[in-house]
Amino acid sequence: MQILKFGGSSVADASSINQVMEIIRKASAKDRTIVVASALNGVTDTLIKTGRLAGQGDTKYLALIDQLKKRHSTLVSEVLPGDFRKGIDEELSRLFEKLRDICRGAYLIREISPATSDLIAGFGELFSTRILEAKCTSMGLSCKWTDARELIKTGSSSSQVIVNTGAILHNVREMLRSNPAKIFIVPGYIASDQEGRTTTLGRGGSDYTASLMAVAAKARMLWIWTDVNGMMTADPRIVPDARTIEHISYKEALELSHFGARVVYPPTIQPVVAEGIPILVKNTFNPDGPGTLIEQDPPEGKEKIRxxxxxxxxxxxxxxxxxxxxxxxxxxxxxxxxxxxxxxxxxxxxxxxxxxxxxxxxxxxxxxxxxxxxxxxxxxxxxxxxxxxxxxxxxxxxxxxxxxxxxxxxxxxxxxxxxxxxxxxxxxxxxxxxxxxxxxxxxxxxxxxxxxxxxxEFFGSPVRRINLFIAGWGNVGKSLTSLIFKQREEWLASEGVDIHITGICNSKRMIIKKEGLDPECITGALTQNGSPNHNGTFIDKMMDMNLRNSVFVDCTSDRYVAARYADIISAKIAVVTCNKIANTMEMDYYRKLRKEVLSQRTSFKYETNVGAALPVISVIRQMQRSGDTPLRVEACLSGTLNYVFGKYDGTEPFHKIVEEACRLGYAEPDPMTDLSGIDVLRKALILARECGLSIKEKQVKTSSFLPPEWPGEEHFRSLYRACSAKGCRLRYVARIEGQHVSTGLEQVPEGHPFHRLTGTDACVILYSHLYPNGLRIEGAGAGAEQTASGLINDILQSV
CATH class of the missing domain: 3.30.2130.10 (VC0802-like)
Known part of the structure; x- marks a missing residue:
């Protein structure tokens, strides 16, 4: 003997009922089967409302009855062949007429008692199970409809259900003994008291009906058919990647049910526990899925949290x-x-x-x-x-x-x-x-x-999703999104990281999409579908969303954006930036950022502040961890200026080479940031602070190489000739020693590492106790692709 219970969603429409009948057909071929069914989805609520309106003297109850009758009649026409409709149509008409009479009585006396309310609410299961009976008959299956009110007896209290287990045991066993049918169809939810008056078993009552039947019939299994794949690790409407719990104990299922996992109703479990009858929760619309087996002693799995x-x-x-x-x-x-x-x-x-x-x-x-x-x-x-x-x-x-x-x-x-x-x-x-x-x-x-x-935390996928919010849609921002599109599958396969570009903005517009943006379509989406971005709207929206593993990536050179880092970090969102401004602002803000990082246990990564993808900041930190803080630093940090001075020989105007560097994406958005030495000054200040100096921007000694008037070609020819005559090369150099930091144009002699730099290469030499002859870090120090590469490394380390 087995018990099959179908919830309201399983008998909601013709397609669902056809699926239910296929399940019943297969089950009954193996064993005698009792089928317990709920009312069609939403019908019980409508019936309760109907009774309430009637008791209030509101004639709208009539329209609700008409709607219910039409819905059930339509269902009959959809699931039954013509030859089998007459009998069920007559039965439904009889039931609906009885429902009208009861509601009319409540309407006339302007009152509805708890007993009458129970009587009205129980019609839904009568409707649905009569349709199932007719469908079984049309399929040639041996079935018998039995009124649950003849089987399940309760006390008369409408506030608390007390069942008469002895009477239920006798009635169910007598039903099975006296009738040879293979399938018994029983309405859920309803019962009757000792005087024969209709009572209900409360919300989830159909589950309770099925459980009581399982105990009385000594069933080998109670099947609960619903619209989800069993009991889940969480509500799939809240956690889309929630997993089915394949095995769970009675007590665990009771705890989950008590605290909101309404796949099974808590009293369902109680009657079957004493008998040790297992419960299998399955999805009507995915019958081949494993479902959830609820039993006394489930096999021990690796996951202790259910x-x-x-x-x-x-x-x-x-x-x-x-x-x-x-x-x-x-x-x-x-x-x-x-x-x-x-x-x-x-x-x-x-x-x-x-x-x-x-x-x-x-x-x-x-x-x-x-x-x-x-x-x-x-x-x-x-x-x-x-x-x-x-x-x-x-x-x-x-x-x-x-x-x-x-x-x-x-x-x-x-x-x-x-x-x-x-x-x-x-x-x-x-x-x-x-x-x-x-x-x-x-x-x-x-x-x-x-x-x-x-x-x-407990069931997380081995795939770690990172939600990127990118500020800045210039050369670096575009290179970054292109790199993400190119390498995304590789990161997913090799590192288990899935990077989503959740939001992106420029100075005027922004677009945010929780599911992630397609890197190939960002330009069009930003211009065509983007919303206005002003006064920090993008940042505020990102913080409001508060998505797990969010990373804010700053590809701008905007002071306002840099000033918002503390707010972003306080919201437990990691910051990755190639914008140097935050790390060169007042020391109070500099310290505040680091304090927030420690407090919120999040990340602030800025390797690209100094040398694009060159690992300068990370090497300094590795040295400091071993107690070997750099004592002196020499750095040729501007890939842009190295490119310009490396190519300039007086035959082509200086400003033309600068324009070429801009076209190639080597320069800052404003090339004067490079030419004035501000870019190198900021990098030197950042390096000095990383080495432990508490120093302000105005304390950095700097000198300009620019002529009084631009383009000043003769000025640059003069600089080049004087340098070339000595066999030297022009390099803009930053020096840090003790408490002193300086930047300026120098004539670098042959044999010095800076002399042989080519293209946009940059070089940093760190001198310390362990490296008295210098630890040299050298490579491309400018370029949108190099900077994007450095940003990606920081992103992957940030969460």
Whole structure:
């Protein structure tokens, strides 16, 4: 014997029902089968609304009944051949007429009792299962429809379901004994009391029906067919890459269900636990998938944490007061007061000082909970021993579930740290005494992000996604996106890194797309679909999105953008930049950036500030870690000036070579930044600060080689002739020694490493105790492609 339960989404339309019938056909070929079905998706809610309107004297209830009848009649015409429609059409007409009569009675007396409401709400399962019965018959299957109200007996209370297990056991076994059918179709959700009046089993009642039937029939398996691939590690609507949990214990499933994973209804599990009947949760629309097997002792897997769930619409009740300290009974009095008002307590936390206590309840119960507590402690409140109960709404509970959590050292810490990394405040924490769950209360506005963060921490894909937000769409920005497009698959295969360009902007427009932008189409997207970017709109939007593994890449030379780094880092977003301005601003800001990096445990990478892709900053830091800080630095840092002076020999005008360097992408956006020496000054200042000097820009001694008037060709010819006569070459050199930093044009003699530099090559020589003869770093020091390469290295190291 096996029990198959189908939820509302599984019988929502003709296509779904055809899929259900195929599952039933295959199952019944192997064993006798009891099929329990819910109402069509959304029908129960409509019926409840219909009854409420009728009881209020609102004739709109008639239109709702007509809509329901039309929906079911249409379904019949779609799933049944013509010869089989007459009988079911007549049966549905009879049921709908009965529904009209009941609603009309409520309409006439302008009242609807709980018993009448139950009666109306239960029609949905009668409609759906009668259609399933007709479909089975049309397929030639041996089936028998049985009214659940004849099988499942409950007490008369409409607020609390108490089932008569002895009666259920007898009724189900008698049904199976007295009828040879292979398939029994039973409506879920509904039952009856000892007087035969219709009762309901509450939300999730069809699951409960199926579970009770499984116990009574001694079924070998209870199948729960739904619209997801079983119980998931998280809600797939929140975490798209959530995985199916293939094996889970009864207790773990109960914990997940209690805290919001509504694939199965908690009471479903309770009747089958004692009998050891396994539950297999499967997807009606993916029947070949493994689903989730819920059993007593699931096989031990490598993942000790089973899943993450969330409960919304939570209110917090806070009670505090000095009069609570050392006085027994406050907790029990509060719990008794809430129990009398039928308020369910979801979570409890109390300070060890007994000065404060907090309980989480459903928001709908907040008002009566507060009233009950204030009445219970009215005397203590009047004496100011206890403060009036504080009630706050708008919270959610996120829970980490696992049978073996007591042996999982650090699981709680990892959970809280993952939430904290997203700047999400945890309001309360609780752990079950069984050590199967750890729960945290957060604002409902943060719960999606909190679940995503915790899921990534415990079930994260081996692929690490990096969300890039690129400011600047000039030569470097375009080279960077081109490199990403070219190398993306290689990084994914070799390093497990998936780089997404989530947003990009220039000085006027921006475009952000959470799924990622196609690097090949950015130009068109930015100009055609971009929105205005002004006053930091792009940066603000990026911080508001707060995506995990976000990296802000600054390809501009903008002072305003550099001044926002502290804000970005404070939002736990890594910064990668080729913009030198931030590292040459006042020392207070320089120190603030590094303090924020340590505080937020994020990254600030700027290797490209000094030598494009040359590893200058990283080498200095490696030396410092071993206690070998550079004592002296000589650097020929401007790839642009090295290119210009290397090519200039007086035969071609100096300014023409400068223009050529600009065309080739070697120069800064404003070439005067190179020619005036400002670029080298900034690089020298950055190097000096990296070597430990607390120095300002104005303390760098610099001299200009520019003529009084541009282009001043004779001036440059004179410089070249004087230098060439000595066998030297012109190089713009930065020197750092002690507390002194200087930059200027020098005549470099033959034999010096700077003399043989060609093209855009740059060179840095670091002198220290371990390297008295100098450690030389040399290579291309300018170019958009080289800078983009350096940025990529920083990006890959930043998260």
């Amino acid at each position: 899943g993450i769930s969330g409960s919304n619409r939570i209110a917090l009740l806070s009670m505090e007061g000095s009069g609570m300290v050392g006085i027994p009974g406050y907790s029990s009095r509060l719990f008794n007061a809430l129990t009398q008002q039928q308020v369910n307590i979801i979570l409890i936390t109390q300070a060890s000082s007994v000065h404060t206590m907090l309980v989480a309840i459903e928001e709908k119960d907040a008002k009566k909970a507060r009233q009950a507590a204030d009445e219970t402690f009215a005397y203590e409140i009047s004496l100011e021993k206890v403060e009036p109960l504080k009630v706050e709404s708008g919270f959610s509970i996120i829970s980490l579930i696992g049978d073996d959590m007591k042996n999982q050292s650090g699981a709680s810490g990892r959970m809280f740290e993952a939430i904290g990394r997203r700047n999400i405040t945890i309001r309360a924490i609780a752990q079950g005494s069984s050590e199967k769950n750890v729960s945290a209360v957060v604002n409902t506005s943060d719960v999606r992000e909190a679940i995503q963060a915790v899921h990534e």
